Amino acid sequence: MFELYILLIFMIVGAIVAVELKDLLSSVIAVGAVGLGLSITFIILKAPDVAITQLVVEILCLIILIRATLKKDLPFSTSGRWLLNTSIILGFVSLFLFAAYKAIGDLPRFGYPIMRVADTYLKQGLAKTGATNIVASVILDYRAYDTLGEATVLFTAVIGVLTLVRRVGRKKINEKVDPEDE
Amino acid sequence: MSKEHEKGMSVIVKTITRLTVGIILLFGIYILSHGHVSPGGGFAGGVIIALSFIHLMLAYGKDAALKRMPKKAISFFEGFGAIMFLAIALLGFTGGYFFLNFLPKGEPFRLFSAGIIPLCNIAISLKVGAGLFAIFIALTLLKFDGGTEGK
Numbered sequence: 001m002f003e004l005y006i007l008l009i010f011m012i013v014g015a016i017v018a019v020e021l022k023d024l025l026s027s028v029i030a031v032g033a034v035g036l037g038l039s040i041t042f043i044i045l046k047a048p049d050v051a052i053t054q055l056v057v058e059i060l061c062l063i064i065l066i067r068a069t070l071k072k073d074l075p076f077s078t079s080g081r082w083l084l085n086t087s088i089i090l091g092f093v094s095l096f097l098f099a100a101y102k103a104i105g106d107l108p109r110f111g112y113p114i115m116r117v118a119d120t121y122l123k124q125g126l127a128k129t130g131a132t133n134i135v136a137s138v139i140l141d142y143r144a145y146d147t148l149g150e151a152t153v154l155f156t157a158v159i160g161v162l163t164l165v166r167r168v169g170r171k172k173i174n175e176k177v178d179p180e181d182e
Numbered sequence: 183m184s185k186e187h188e189k190g191m192s193v194i195v196k197t198i199t200r201l202t203v204g205i206i207l208l209f210g211i212y213i214l215s216h217g218h219v220s221p222g223g224g225f226a227g228g229v230i231i232a233l234s235f236i237h238l239m240l241a242y243g244k245d246a247a248l249k250r251m252p253k254k255a256i257s258f259f260e261g262f263g264a265i266m267f268l269a270i271a272l273l274g275f276t277g278g279y280f281f282l283n284f285l286p287k288g289e290p291f292r293l294f295s296a297g298i299i300p301l302c303n304i305a306i307s308l309k310v311g312a313g314l315f316a317i318f319i320a321l322t323l324l325k326f327d328g329g330t331e332g333k
Contacts, residue, residue: 048221052213056229060314063236067322130287131218131296139223140302144281147302148271151309155264158313165320 004044011037025066032062049135191241199241206234214307218296224306231311236318244323253319256312263309270298270305 011034018030035058042051121138129137139147214227239247274282288295 049223049226052221052226053223053229056226056233060229060233060236060318063240064318064321067318126290129283129296129299130290131299132290133218133220133222135221136218136223136296136299136303140218140299141281141283144271144302147306148267148281151264151267151306154310154313155260158260158316161317162320 004041007037007041007044011041028062028065031065032058035062049133195241199237203234203238206237207231210234210307210311214303215293215300217303218299219291219293224303225310227303228307228310228312229314231307232314232318235315239318239322244319248319251315253316256316256319259308259312260316263305263307263312266305267302267309270301274298 014030014034014037018027018034021027021030035054039051039054039058042048042054121142122134125134125137125142126132129141131137131141210227210230210233212227213222213230214224217223217227235247235251238250271281274280274284276282277284283297283299285297285301287297294300
């Protein structure tokens, strides 16, 4: 437990640094440090599958963020109806806090899950699916609809990015597009 | 010196890349093919495969990476992965319901076990790898016209 607390404090500090820094590149690197802490946390919690995925996605997102944000400024808006915005935020925060207070009271303590559904998966997973990796049997057999939804989300995201970002999509009227930078 | 060696980063980076890029690709294939036996799976394996091509692109420039994995191939793999995943799911109707594990289970701890799960892993890794590489290409090849955008 002790090392978990160290990692949690490290991740919180990294997140605050990432938000507060003015330099965009340093901020992206701070986000990467938070992701590294999270992936080590997954290893300590004995979830190597999630740790591998977290690590590789973190690396890829870091590269994409660095390539996409370097030498570009983000618009920063501070003006506007601050009273309305603040009251809406406060309302939603108190609503979520109330819901979380109600919901968390019913949960078992940390490390003692109910495991009614998971118990079936753990006991019958190997016999029913033949996969020795329980995570694979859950995401691709018991919960395959979920994976299908994730794959659809990613597919839609790729189509959206390619449609918005490619040169043909951003050309002006009557402008010829070089097939090289499509 | 061929034309490929004129672009990209320094000689040190290129030499190291030439040694490591194949190993990264192989590691991705290992992670995805052992997804049902050991920690890993289609998503992580696909991202590692995409990373090997991105690694090549960062070191050698876009031409070297796009020569090995052209845009046509990327869009083919992206669509093929999605359709393969759906087709495996639909084939479950031969036995009764969507996503039925209709293949024989095999012996645990063997590579050829777990029915449709390895096939689903391969489909997902094709989809994820091609999709993430496509997003990376789209974001890096993006050119702004010096502030005249949106006017």
